[in-house]
Amino acid sequence: MATWVLKRVALSVGLLALSSVLIFCLMRVIPGDPTITKVAASGTSGGANARTLRAVRHELGLDRSTTHQYLAWVGGAVHGDFGKSYFSSFPVTTLISQRIGATLELSLLALVIGLLITFAAATLGAIWRNRVFDSLMAGFSAFGMSTPAFVSGIILIVIFGVKLKLLPTQGYVSIEHHPLQSLKMAILPAITLSIAIAAPLLRLLNASLTEVGSAPFVRTAAGKGLLRRQVVLRHQLPNAMLPTLTMIGVVVGSLLGGTVIVEYVFARPGLGTLMVDSIQTRDYAVLQALVLLAAAAFILTSLAVDLLYGVLDPRLRVRTAEAV
Amino acid sequence: MTSAVAAQAPASRRRPRGAETAARLLQRPQAALAFAVIVLLVFGAVAAPLVAPYPKNQFDFTHLFAAPSWHHLFGTDELGRDLLTRVLYGGRTSIEIAALATLLAMGGGTLWGFVAAYRGGWLEEILMRIADLTLGLPVILLGLVLVAAFGASTTSIVLILGILLMPATARLARAALVAELEMEYYLAAVSVGAPGWQIALKELLPNTTPVLLARASIVAADAIFVEASLSFVGLGIQPPAASWGTLLQRGYSQLYSSYWYPIFPGLVILIAVLSLNTLGDNLQRVLDPSRR
Secondary structure, three states: OHHHHHHHHHHHHHHHHOOOHHHHHHHHHHOOHHHHHHHHOOOOOOOOOHHHHHHHHHHHOOOOOHHHHHHHHHHHOOOOOOOOEEOOEEEEHHHHHHHHHHHHEEEEHHHHHHHHHHHHHHHHHHHHHOOHHHHHHHHHHHHHHHHHHHHHHHHHHHHHHHHOOOOOOOOOOOOOHHHHHHHHHHHHHHHHHHHHHHHHHHHHHHHHHHHOOOOOOHHHHOOOOOOOOOOOOOHHHHHHHHHHHHHHHHHHHHHHHHHHHHHOOOOOOOOOHHHHHHOOOOOOHHHHHHHHHHHHHHHHHHHHHHHHHHHHOOOHHHHHHOOO | OOOHHHHHHHHHHHHHHHHHHHHHHHHHHHHHHHHHHHHHHHHHHHHHHOOOOOOOOOOOOOOOOOOOOOOOOOOOOOOOOHHHHHHHHHHHHHHHHHHHHHHHHHHHHHHHHHHHHHHHHHHHHHHHHHHHHHHOOOHOOOHHHHHHOOOOOOHHHHHHHHHOOOOHHHHHHHHHHHHHHHOOOHHHHHOOOOOOOHHHHHHHHHHHHHHHHHHHHHHHHHHHHHHHHHHHOOOOOOOOOOOHHHHHHHHHOOOOOOHHHHHHHHHHHHHHHHHHHHHHHHHHHOOOOOHH
């Protein structure tokens, strides 16, 4: 067991190192010179002569060899230092820490709402076994998986912001300063994101619940006189959970991708909008830090899910120990 | 014996099976509706010059941001252009990109998966590990980064979407072919000495086509979804070209004054993606009795 855990952790570290190389190389292929954008933005339009460009390039370390740049970047990243933004000359770490609050609040709230919808609906559906409710769930999944976040976001803004004027639709205030206002501003974006989270999860969980529902042990549980509710909660649901758990890992790992669009729709100053901005200003220092962060989030959650799997399902522990 | 087996599996017996699958698919009301919607959207885009109520780019400065009415069913935009007309023409861009990206993803993915399944061994292991690695990554995030790297021209967006949607197709194609390789007709074809490429093209490909078609429908849905997402944040199709996503982006800036402007392109995207997903899903169910 210990060797399996070690191997799995080593695999994750290797993947992270590999993705850092890939991300770094990808940033170097991006056409367009960040120093030109920077010099042009600093107001000396027309004065971007070779000397200023060279000076800026030296200041940003872009005149060193690629290997040197990579090692400097990774070396800094290990200590939480991602260098300075090419564009605003703030440290990247500062920019990220300013923006991460809006993203975390949105992601956590959306995840809680999404998981509540998924488990409440799937459990009730399995207990009631009602055709109408089942097709409602199927409809929700189909619509939820096909609705881009900007469409559902815009519809929610029109209904709750423009027509009913119930909720604020744009911006963000930090939760420490104005807890209530902050939640109010997060509720529509969180619902938007939670639809995208819940739709595929609900479909998967329903499918596994149906599959497990015909297993002999469920019949036995019902046969020994347990209530329908008990059969579902104690026997059917725990055994149907595993595939959904993997999917939850994937969802959590890719939350940063989902928040990009949602933050953009609701004008929240989070990591997603920071990323779009950094692409538009060719600010590679910020962009490569964000992409590395996204890759790390993805790799770490899949590691966590795999380890959790090993704990929850002993069969898997034995099998993967042989396989890895 | 060998000749008897070979004689029993002529192409003529397979063709009605395809027709039967199509008939069974369209008997499902959901699938028939989805198919009709897709045909309608494609027709609207292809025949835009004929069916659009106004000429392309006809400005009307007396009716800027007009609300939906009988004159302008979807309203008008910031230059007084009819939005229904713009949506029909925008469909040309969106559908063209989705179709090309789907072709690329299906072609590349099928080849990738087939080579893996057919060759097996270490090559299969490597090819499938690569597919697994990229599979769970957030497509929109990767799409944004790749657009930053390779630009937002139509060609590069087609390439980016095609490549991003390839690994999932490769996995499906491999699984489909592995199942076929266990069938008796394959053994029969091998034992009568048919060359490898002939078996692949004449026996294996036709038998995996329905599964791949179902996948293609879902890939097309994803392509429309992702292209619209990229265009929405301003990193997709660049003006003056317009896709459904760019229309939505333009409309989004007018959300608080004329909310119908973003709503109609948004609903069209939703309907297109939903129809393609529904069609693909129903086809999968028809093909796989255990999922019915």
